[in-house]
Amino acid sequence: MQLYVDSANLKDIKHATSLGFVSGVTTNPSLLAKEDPSLDIKELILDIHKSVGGHVSVEVVSTDTDGMLREADEILSWFPEATIKIPFIPAGLTAVAALSKQNIPTNVTLCFTAIQGLIAANAGATYVSIFLGRLDDIGTDGIQAIEDATEIWDVHQLDAQIIAASLRHPMHVLACAQAGAHIATVPYKVLMQCLNHPLTDKGLEAFLADAKKMQAQKG
Numbered sequence: 139m140q141l142y143v144d145s146a147n148l149k150d151i152k153h154a155t156s157l158g159f160v161s162g163v164t165t166n167p168s169l170l171a172k173e174d175p176s177l178d179i180k181e182l183i184l185d186i187h188k189s190v191g192g193h194v195s196v197e198v199v200s201t202d203t204d205g206m207l208r209e210a211d212e213i214l215s216w217f218p219e220a221t222i223k224i225p226f227i228p229a230g231l232t233a234v235a236a237l238s239k240q241n242i243p244t245n246v247t248l249c250f251t252a253i254q255g256l257i258a259a260n261a262g263a264t265y266v267s268i269f270l271g272r273l274d275d276i277g278t279d280g281i282q283a284i285e286d287a288t289e290i291w292d293v294h295q296l297d298a299q300i301i302a303a304s305l306r307h308p309m310h311v312l313a314c315a316q317a318g319a320h321i322a323t324v325p326y327k328v329l330m331q332c333l334n335h336p337l338t339d340k341g342l343e344a345f346l347a348d349a350k351k352m353q354a355q356k357g
């Protein structure tokens with residue numbers, strides 16, 4: 139399972155990607171709205187693209203197909219490798235189908251069921267983002283939606299990649315990997331939580347202390 143960082147914060151993205159295990163970034167309007175309002179969105183996205191050197195999903199904000207396609211053109215004029223993130227609404231599915239005919243990668247966002255994922259895949263989506271944390275938030279089993287999707291994907295050998303999105307904690311990352319999601323897009327904070335283990339720190343401390351002791355004994 140590949141790991142993306144779900145963020146629009148350049149500092150966090152630069153740090154996460156510098157660690158060598160993150161292969162993409164997903165953004166959304168709410169993540170962008172958290173950043174300094176004086177930042178130019180195009181410049182920020184281009185900086186993100188430069189620091190990732192891999193997948194970057196950029197979301198449209200139009201709710202009609204023509205508007206989405208116009209925005210897609212604009213984003214692609216910024217950098218042609220962009221993946222266009224489109225909400226799972228009927229007008230979005232039409233836009234996905236049109237972009238798919240031009241071999242433009244799309245990421246269908248705001249999917250909450252495997253059926254929505256399946257529909258998006260049939261429309262020609264390259265990626266389908268299934269949100270699990272928001273399902274958990276309303277007392278539903280978010281992981282079940284990912285498991286349902288991976289089961290359907292296995293049976294039908296679908297081409298689209300399943301992105302597990304809206305992750306809240308490291309156990310979500312583990313469960314998505316176990317369920318067979320192709321990608322998990324993980325908030326920076328959760329990625330950092332995944333790096334930490336007290337026994338790693340304790341073990342390193344002991345190794346370093348013993349190495350020092352050995353050097354001191356040698357001379």
Ligand code: E4P
Nearest residue numbers: 144164165166267272303304
């Ligand atoms: C997916 O691509 C979205 O950006 C994201 O995972 C939304 O997660 P949230 O529920 O934490 O806002």
